[in-house]
Amino acid sequence: MTNTYAIVLAAGQGTRMKSDLYKVLHPVCGKPMVEHVVDHIIGIGADKIVTIVGHGAEKVEETLGGKSEYALQAEQLGTAHAVQQAEKQLGDLDGVTIVVCGDTPLIKSETMQALIAHHSETDAKATILTANADDPTGYGRIIRDADGNVLRNVEHKDATDEERSVTEINTGTYCFDNRSLFNALKKVKNENAQGEYYLPDVIGILRAENARISAYVTDDFSETIGVNDRVVLSEAEKVMRQRIAERHMREGVTIIDPNSTYISANTTIGRDTVLQPNTIIEGQTVIGEKCIIGPNSHIVNSTIGNQTTVHSSVIRDSIVGSSTAVGPFAHIRPDSNLSDNVKIGNFVEVKKSSLGEGSKVSHLSYIGDAEVGTHVNIGCGTITVNYDGKNKNTTTIEDGAFVGCNSNLIAPVKIGKGAYVAAGSTITKDVPESSLAIGRARQENKEGYATKLNLN
Ligand code: UD1
Ligand code: CA
Numbered sequence: 080m081t082n083t084y085a086i087v088l089a090a091g092q093g094t095r096m097k098s099d100l101y102k103v104l105h106p107v108c109g110k111p112m113v114e115h116v117v118d119h120i121i122g123i124g125a126d127k128i129v130t131i132v133g134h135g136a137e138k139v140e141e142t143l144g145g146k147s148e149y150a151l152q153a154e155q156l157g158t159a160h161a162v163q164q165a166e167k168q169l170g171d172l173d174g175v176t177i178v179v180c181g182d183t184p185l186i187k188s189e190t191m192q193a194l195i196a197h198h199s200e201t202d203a204k205a206t207i208l209t210a211n212a213d214d215p216t217g218y219g220r221i222i223r224d225a226d227g228n229v230l231r232n233v234e235h236k237d238a239t240d241e242e243r244s245v246t247e248i249n250t251g252t253y254c255f256d257n258r259s260l261f262n263a264l265k266k267v268k269n270e271n272a273q274g275e276y277y278l279p280d281v282i283g284i285l286r287a288e289n290a291r292i293s294a295y296v297t298d299d300f301s302e303t304i305g306v307n308d309r310v311v312l313s314e315a316e317k318v319m320r321q322r323i324a325e326r327h328m329r330e331g332v333t334i335i336d337p338n339s340t341y342i343s344a345n346t347t348i349g350r351d352t353v354l355q356p357n358t359i360i361e362g363q364t365v366i367g368e369k370c371i372i373g374p375n376s377h378i379v380n381s382t383i384g385n386q387t388t389v390h391s392s393v394i395r396d397s398i399v400g401s402s403t404a405v406g407p408f409a410h411i412r413p414d415s416n417l418s419d420n421v422k423i424g425n426f427v428e429v430k431k432s433s434l435g436e437g438s439k440v441s442h443l444s445y446i447g448d449a450e451v452g453t454h455v456n457i458g459c460g461t462i463t464v465n466y467d468g469k470n471k472n473t474t475t476i477e478d479g480a481f482v483g484c485n486s487n488l489i490a491p492v493k494i495g496k497g498a499y500v501a502a503g504s505t506i507t508k509d510v511p512e513s514s515l516a517i518g519r520a521r522q523e524n525k526e527g528y529a530t531k532l533n534l535n
Contacts, residue, residue, distance in 0.1 A: 332349075367384045449475070
């Protein structure tokens with residue numbers, strides 16, 4: 080078995096992005112571009128991955144963590160120079176090495192595998208992944224001889240008008256015999272329009288040495304998109320979005336309108352869940368089976384059980400159980416934990432609170448810093464008064480308690496097990512188990528008073 084290595088180029092600043100964020104860290108469907116690339120490489124089972132870092136090296140290493148090894152390119156002198164930085168880790172090894180740019184997030188594992196297979200079938204020393212572009216502007220062009228053999232690559236900026244009319248482009252992904260690669264790199268010069276050491280020049284160098292060069296043409300140009308600016312970033316986002324939606328649909332998720340549904344790359348969704356239009360699911364989110372999410376819902380970094388509905392609501396950094404209903408128009412803020420069979424109705428805000436099994440907050444309430452037990456009923460308009468201007472205080476509502484409408488629970492305070500709070504109460508003292516608390520002015524009726532006021 081031949082060993083397979085991978086080099087990911089991720090040292091550039093990405094000037095054309097006009098951004099404080101390094102290019103390869105720009106997210107596509109919520110995941111940094113370079114992480115998409117590295118995950119696809121992991122998908123082919125590479126024996127060693129070396130990512131070339133430079134601009135934002137620390138941040139890139141922090142993002143990829145243990146998924147890759149790293150080589151520093153302190154000065155960005157071009158893509159050939161970048162690959163050379165991996166010589167310490169890879170130079171002495173036998174095997175094939177694929178090189179992928181960190182700004183091509185759409186390249187699939189299957190395509191890399193097909194590239195490697197083509198490389199070994201054609202017994203080549205270098206195989207370049209090419210594609211036909213409708214608009215090849217900016218890409219390197221593949222120059223072939225009359226018989227169709229690849230001679231070299233020419234960069235857009237160095238190309239003649241005739242060369243620019245070629246629509247077959249260098250996708251920036253290559254497969255090399257590892258030793259031939261590192262030998263050829265030593266011969267790359269920087270005499271070109273950009274004064275850079277170009278990696279694709281290796282193709283011409285090996286060709287001049289009569290090494291066998293292959294090209295593998297992919298018919299899916301979209302897969303090879305190189306993100307150099309934000310316009311292309313949005314195109315990549317669109318392709319990735321469709322791809323993610325398709326993956327979920329093939330796994331048994333119904334997406335009513337994939338064009339208005341946004342699912343992050345790191346979301347998992349169970350079978351028979353339905354995503355209604357205008358739903359955005361971000362970050363690391365897990366949604367169970369048979370849920371109905373949306374319309375108009377925004378879920379970020381949250382875990383949701385089975386058979387739960389989330390209608391026109393926002394859920395952030397929280398856990399929601401099974402057979403629970405959220406919304407319409409609810410806001411579940413970070414660190415909330417809603418158990419099973421919970422009901423959160425319209426215009427309810429929950430923050431950093433836990434609600435036990437079967438508890439209900441059906442209308443117009445604020446539940447913040449609260450620990451709510453099981454089967455608690457919280458009436459319309461209830462407010463946990465959690466903030467005294469300095470500290471956030473906890474409200475505890477024990478199992479089976481019933482809080483009447485329009486109550487203020489001034490924290491820290493505890494409503495005991497099975498206790499009742501009369502509607503309209505302002506509760507400042509703990510309510511003992513199984514008792515009724517009434518904290519409001521007693522009503523007085525002045526009989527006949529209205530008639531007296533009415534002077535005729
Ligand atoms: C490159 C190719 C071009 C190809 C295109 C495909 C070269 C010279 N040109 O052009 O033929 O059509 O990709 O998308 O290779 N990088 C480094 N160190 C450097 C320079 C770049 O790590 O010194 C990294 C960048 O971070 C980026 C990648 O290499 O991830 C590609 O560099 P970029 O400047 O985007 O090259 P292109 O001009 O797009
Ligand atoms: Ca590029």
